[in-house]
Amino acid sequence: MKILVLSRNGALYSTQSIVKAAKVRGHEVILFDHLHCNIIIEKGKPQLLTGHDLLEDVDAVIPRIGASATAYGAAIIRQLEGMGIFTTVASDALLKARDKLTCMQILAAHGLDVPKTGISAGDTCSPTVYDHISTGRAVVKLLSSTQGLGVILVDSKNQGQSVVEGFHRVGQDVLIQEFIEDAKGSDIRAFVVDGQIVGAMVRQALPGEFRSNIHRGASSYIADLSPEEIDIALKATKILGLDIAGVDILRSKRGPLILEVNASPGLEGIEGTTKVDIAGKIIEFIEKRVNK
Numbered sequence: 001m002k003i004l005v006l007s008r009n010g011a012l013y014s015t016q017s018i019v020k021a022a023k024v025r026g027h028e029v030i031l032f033d034h035l036h037c038n039i040i041i042e043k044g045k046p047q048l049l050t051g052h053d054l055l056e057d058v059d060a061v062i063p064r065i066g067a068s069a070t071a072y073g074a075a076i077i078r079q080l081e082g083m084g085i086f087t088t089v090a091s092d093a094l095l096k097a098r099d100k101l102t103c104m105q106i107l108a109a110h111g112l113d114v115p116k117t118g119i120s121a122g123d124t125c126s127p128t129v130y131d132h133i134s135t136g137r138a139v140v141k142l143l144s145s146t147q148g149l150g151v152i153l154v155d156s157k158n159q160g161q162s163v164v165e166g167f168h169r170v171g172q173d174v175l176i177q178e179f180i181e182d183a184k185g186s187d188i189r190a191f192v193v194d195g196q197i198v199g200a201m202v203r204q205a206l207p208g209e210f211r212s213n214i215h216r217g218a219s220s221y222i223a224d225l226s227p228e229e230i231d232i233a234l235k236a237t238k239i240l241g242l243d244i245a246g247v248d249i250l251r252s253k254r255g256p257l258i259l260e261v262n263a264s265p266g267l268e269g270i271e272g273t274t275k276v277d278i279a280g281k282i283i284e285f286i287e288k289r290v291n292k
């Protein structure tokens, strides 16, 4: 097969791992930065240029679209969908999962448990929203947070209000979320490929820190998932229309809570921790779906 890998940075571990897994299995790989792709829209004749070259004869695309280029990345995927090319992530699913608010709304509407979450567009309503979420501690989170940056634990409504006002002042939307103390600074990343959990890890924050992001110094080890955790991870992935996802779960007294579903999950942490060839699983999934 000829597989197009869309990635802003070919040197990234995840990109390299995917390219290697594809080549090992005898596939041809084109690696290209999606921000250097050009779209030609015309009735009945969608086309994509990688730089100056017309893209032809590609069997599948693996989009690795980061948070900095979601909208254009999704437009590129949509164009490829129009050209009938198999994609490991659908444009609509990417957009739904990437938006924390949309993602939470959809999952809760489908009966999956999530941390109770409130949002207000202006400063005026946020104290009221806070009252609905907590009488004490809560998490204030930038809608655009990544790597734990913009995820803040506040002790009181007053503190929460100050943080919300500060973010609104600089034009950033935030949400206020129930703080899941039971998680004890850890979360679970369950990696789903084609309706199966192919690897799972616990990430544990540094002492004194509640954010379990690896970028914030967290450590990780293999997770043993409960049937309930497996069920919620697979359901969340399916509901969002994803085939490949990194599902983040908080363990709480009332059961597993979905924190986030990542449509372009990194491979370094999960492959390093579990020693599973996740990139290989992704390529095998494509081989199964694309009849060639």
Ligand SMILES: Nc1ncnc2c1ncn2[C@@H]1O[C@H](COP(=O)(O)OP(=O)(O)OP(=O)(O)O)[C@@H](O)[C@H]1O
Pocket: 115, 139, 141, 145, 146, 147, 148, 149, 150, 151, 177, 178, 179, 180, 181, 183, 185, 186, 187, 210, 211, 212, 213, 248, 250, 259, 260
């Ligand atoms: N409501 C919460 N209760 C307890 N811990 C939380 C809560 N929300 C977030 N955390 C902790 O903070 C970490 C970062 O939060 P989150 O995953 O929501 O944002 P992010 O990592 O910045 O975003 P992204 O995962 O998209 O990069 C989580 O992994 C988790 O350990």
Ligand SMILES: [Mg+2]
Pocket: 147, 148, 213, 248, 260
């Ligand atoms: Mg996260």
